Amino acid sequence: MTATETPPIGPGNAQVMNRFDLTRRLLAKLLGEEAVVGGIGNTNFDLWSAGRRPQNFYMLGSMGLACPIALGVALAQPQRRVFALEGDGSLLMQLGSLATIAMLSPKNLTIIVMDNRSYQITGGQPTATAAGADLVTIARGSGIRQSAWADDEDAFEELIDCALKDDGPWLIAVRIDDQPGVGATDRDPVVICDRFMRGLGVKK
Amino acid sequence: MAAAIEDPAEGRAWHEIVRDTLKANNVRLVTYVPDNVLKPLITGVHADQFFTAFPTTREEEAVGIVAGAWMAGVRGIVLMQTSGFGTLGNVLASLAVAYQIPVMMMISERGTLGEFNLGQALVCRTMRPILESLAVEHHTITRLDELEFVVDRSIKQAVATRAPAALILSPLLTGGKVFKA
Numbered sequence: 403m404t405a406t407e408t409p410p411i412g413p414g415n416a417q418v419m420n421r422f423d424l425t426r427r428l429l430a431k432l433l434g435e436e437a438v439v440g441g442i443g444n445t446n447f448d449l450w451s452a453g454r455r456p457q458n459f460y461m462l463g464s465m466g467l468a469c470p471i472a473l474g475v476a477l478a479q480p481q482r483r484v485f486a487l488e489g490d491g492s493l494l495m496q497l498g499s500l501a502t503i504a505m506l507s508p509k510n511l512t513i514i515v516m517d518n519r520s521y522q523i524t525g526g527q528p529t530a531t532a533a534g535a536d537l538v539t540i541a542r543g544s545g546i547r548q549s550a551w552a553d554d555e556d557a558f559e560e561l562i563d564c565a566l567k568d569d570g571p572w573l574i575a576v577r578i579d580d581q582p583g584v585g586a587t588d589r590d591p592v593v594i595c596d597r598f599m600r601g602l603g604v605k606k
Numbered sequence: 607m608a609a610a611i612e613d614p615a616e617g618r619a620w621h622e623i624v625r626d627t628l629k630a631n632n633v634r635l636v637t638y639v640p641d642n643v644l645k646p647l648i649t650g651v652h653a654d655q656f657f658t659a660f661p662t663t664r665e666e667e668a669v670g671i672v673a674g675a676w677m678a679g680v681r682g683i684v685l686m687q688t689s690g691f692g693t694l695g696n697v698l699a700s701l702a703v704a705y706q707i708p709v710m711m712m713i714s715e716r717g718t719l720g721e722f723n724l725g726q727a728l729v730c731r732t733m734r735p736i737l738e739s740l741a742v743e744h745h746t747i748t749r750l751d752e753l754e755f756v757v758d759r760s761i762k763q764a765v766a767t768r769a770p771a772a773l774i775l776s777p778l779l780t781g782g783k784v785f786k787a
Contacts, residue, residue, distance in 0.1 A: 439674070459677070463700025467670035470662075471701075474674020474682070477635065477658065482678075498663025499670075506660060595677060595705040604679040 411536045413517075413551040413577050421445070421516050421578045424558055425452040428485065428514065431562045437475050437602060440587075441468035441488040443523040445516060447583030449487060456601025460587045460594050466496035469513055473503055476511040479602065483510045483566060490517040490531045497540060500573075504545025509569040512562075513541075518578045526580065541573040549573035615750045620779055621647035623753050624712070628683065629656055631761040633710065635675050635682030637661070637668035639690050643714040643780045647685065665690040666697040673707045681765070683710040688717050691772075692729040695736050698770060703740050708764035711772040715746070719777040722785030737772055744772035747779050 425448045428438075439459045440446030445468070446460045459475075461468055472486035493500075493515055503511060519532035531537060541549035552558035552574055565572045587594075599605040615623060624647055628636070636651045636659040638644065651657040662668040665686045672682035691713050702709040716723075717730025737744045743763065745756050757773060764771040777783075 437678075461701075462704065464666075464670065464697045467666065467673075467697065467701065470667045470670030471674035471677075474635075474671040474676070474680075475678040476674075477671070478675040478678035478680035496664070496667060499667050502660070502662050502667065502671075591704040592706055595707065599677050602678050604677065 411539050412534065413536070413538070413575070415553055416551045416577045417554045418577045418579050419555060419558070420581055421518075422448045422452065422581070422584045424516070424555070424576055424578070425449055425487070427555065427559055428562055429453050429455070431559060431566065433566065436483045436485060436566075437472070437479075438485045438487065439468045439472040439475065441465075441486070441492045443489065443492075444583030445487045445489050445492070447586050450587040451583070451585040456597050458601070459598045462587070462589050462591055462594075466492050466499075468492065469496065469499040469503065472511060472513070473499070473506070473508065475602070476508040477506070480508070480510055482602070483512070484508075485565075486511070486513045488513065488515050489522075490515060490519060490537060491521045491529045493537060494530055494535070497544070500541050500544035500546060503571050508571055511570050512565040512572040512574065513546075515573065515575040516578045517575055518580055520580065522580060522582070538573065538575045546571050546573050549575070551575050551577075613751070614754055619646065620750060620753055620775070621650055623750070624757060625650045625654065627754050627757040627761070629654070631681070631758065633681045633683050633761060634658055635672060635680050636685065637671055637682060638685035639663075639665050639668065639687070641685070641687040641714045642783055643775070644685050644687075644712075665693050669694060669697045669702060669709055672709045673701050673705070676707050676709070681708075681710075681761075683712055685712050685714075687714050688730045688733055689726060691733050691736075698736075698740055698742065702770040703742065706768040707770065708768055709770040710761060710764060711770065713772060713774045714780065715774050715776050716783065719782060720784045733774070742770050742772055744774060746774040746776050748776040750779065753779065
């Protein structure tokens, strides 16, 4: 294979967007019963601030596990659509989970990766995506064929529409700016767990 | 047939007892990073349609999956080796214990009673102190006649008290893995 035949790697023309704005756009698209799992740090701060729902789960610690937690929910409730929201640093920590998700291929699971190319919350140290690691190419190589960069807000919303309508698994990646999270999650894990279980209809 | 009545194992091997007891307690999801000693149990749960069984790339990934499944109404367990448990300190502290999620763990014990790999012997010594420091209920199972009772009661207590629990399978129960000198 020559260099010209090598498929392009990277986000191409994807615009830099804003995590809080995209999170609000996601929640506005939801039909009601979908579960959303927010990874640690700014990802779930913005999920918290975008609008509390009992079907949202807010992770505190356990960096990298938003996708595995969402996978567990998706396997347990195959009729419910499940979204995992992760940052680039978090997903890089648990890349193997992409291969596990591809292996099981849950139709009801969508991963949304917010890539600002940095460990923003710890001081903005660059992640490997800043050096060219492409999480969409990694996801495709792991076997999640429906993986794509969203070029802009409209493209993001179109991909969410697809994820709400057609069989997954999906991975939607977006480039985001370096704005900090809006607000902060109330760090009460037992309450978070209880609300989520009620939101999923497991507890009455 | 008095002998059969007195035998709680009813002629079953350890892995058959574990499979049956998981089933009796509605533990449907079995995630694992494989181990040679666990092989017959892994084969057994894959052969039974009751279970959803699959490997994960890391043990903490499996804990995340089982935690998510619990919150969505399905009970699960993570099967692993001692060295795999050594990677779990953070996820137990920040997810299973903090959120009060009864993640069941079954650990094939390496590192003792004939271990031939120094690294396994050393990581084994970290396992119980980690469990103790997080106040996670754990039992080391050495006897076939106690196996069903310990597994059954540990699952029931974990669910009732919303707490993770660890069941350590001693080489005294499973035979372990020995160095062929």
